[in-house]
Amino acid sequence: MSTPNPLIEGLSDAIGFVGGALAGYWAGQLLGWSIFSAGYDNASIGGILLVGLGGGGGLHLARYWRKQKDQSPE
Numbered sequence: 203m204s205t206p207n208p209l210i211e212g213l214s215d216a217i218g219f220v221g222g223a224l225a226g227y228w229a230g231q232l233l234g235w236s237i238f239s240a241g242y243d244n245a246s247i248g249g250i251l252l253v254g255l256g257g258g259g260g261l262h263l264a265r266y267w268r269k270q271k272d273q274s275p276e
Contacts, residue, residue, distance in 0.1 A: 206272075214264045222260015226252040
Protein backbone atom coordinates (compact mmCIF):
# COMPACT_ATOMS: atom_id res chain seq x y z
CA MET A 203 0.00 0.00 0.00
CA SER A 204 1.50 3.31 -1.06
CA THR A 205 1.12 6.66 0.62
CA PRO A 206 -1.75 8.69 -0.81
CA ASN A 207 -0.97 11.64 -3.04
CA PRO A 208 -2.70 14.70 -1.51
CA LEU A 209 -3.03 16.40 -4.90
CA ILE A 210 -4.85 13.43 -6.44
CA GLU A 211 -7.04 13.10 -3.34
CA GLY A 212 -7.99 16.77 -3.33
CA LEU A 213 -8.64 17.02 -7.06
CA SER A 214 -10.69 13.84 -7.25
CA ASP A 215 -12.74 14.86 -4.20
CA ALA A 216 -13.37 18.31 -5.66
CA ILE A 217 -14.30 16.99 -9.09
CA GLY A 218 -16.58 14.34 -7.60
CA PHE A 219 -18.33 16.80 -5.30
CA VAL A 220 -18.82 19.54 -7.88
CA GLY A 221 -19.84 17.06 -10.58
CA GLY A 222 -22.36 15.41 -8.27
CA ALA A 223 -23.74 18.76 -7.13
CA LEU A 224 -24.16 19.86 -10.74
CA ALA A 225 -25.90 16.59 -11.56
CA GLY A 226 -28.25 17.17 -8.62
CA TYR A 227 -28.86 20.75 -9.74
CA TRP A 228 -29.75 19.68 -13.28
CA ALA A 229 -31.96 16.86 -11.98
CA GLY A 230 -33.82 19.47 -9.94
CA GLN A 231 -34.14 21.69 -12.99
CA LEU A 232 -35.66 18.79 -14.94
CA LEU A 233 -38.18 18.32 -12.13
CA GLY A 234 -38.92 22.05 -12.01
CA TRP A 235 -37.27 22.54 -8.61
CA SER A 236 -35.17 25.69 -8.56
CA ILE A 237 -32.78 26.30 -5.68
CA PHE A 238 -32.87 30.00 -6.54
CA SER A 239 -36.62 30.54 -6.26
CA ALA A 240 -37.82 33.26 -3.90
CA GLY A 241 -38.44 32.01 -0.37
CA TYR A 242 -38.21 28.49 0.91
CA ASP A 243 -41.07 26.72 -0.78
CA ASN A 244 -41.20 22.95 -1.34
CA ALA A 245 -39.60 23.18 -4.79
CA SER A 246 -36.68 25.19 -3.43
CA ILE A 247 -36.11 22.78 -0.54
CA GLY A 248 -36.30 19.81 -2.93
CA GLY A 249 -33.74 21.42 -5.23
CA ILE A 250 -31.38 22.15 -2.34
CA LEU A 251 -31.78 18.56 -1.16
CA LEU A 252 -30.91 17.19 -4.61
CA VAL A 253 -27.80 19.38 -4.84
CA GLY A 254 -26.65 18.19 -1.40
CA LEU A 255 -27.31 14.55 -2.14
CA GLY A 256 -25.64 14.85 -5.54
CA GLY A 257 -22.54 16.45 -4.03
CA GLY A 258 -22.28 13.79 -1.34
CA GLY A 259 -22.85 11.01 -3.85
CA GLY A 260 -20.23 12.41 -6.21
CA LEU A 261 -17.72 12.65 -3.37
CA HIS A 262 -18.48 9.05 -2.39
CA LEU A 263 -18.01 7.88 -5.98
CA ALA A 264 -14.69 9.72 -6.24
CA ARG A 265 -13.41 8.06 -3.08
CA TYR A 266 -14.68 4.66 -4.26
CA TRP A 267 -12.88 5.17 -7.57
CA ARG A 268 -9.66 6.08 -5.76
CA LYS A 269 -9.95 3.03 -3.53
CA GLN A 270 -10.49 0.72 -6.51
CA LYS A 271 -7.59 2.36 -8.36
CA ASP A 272 -5.28 1.82 -5.36
CA GLN A 273 -6.23 -1.85 -5.04
CA SER A 274 -5.74 -2.75 -8.71
CA PRO A 275 -2.51 -4.64 -9.46
CA GLU A 276 -0.07 -2.62 -11.51
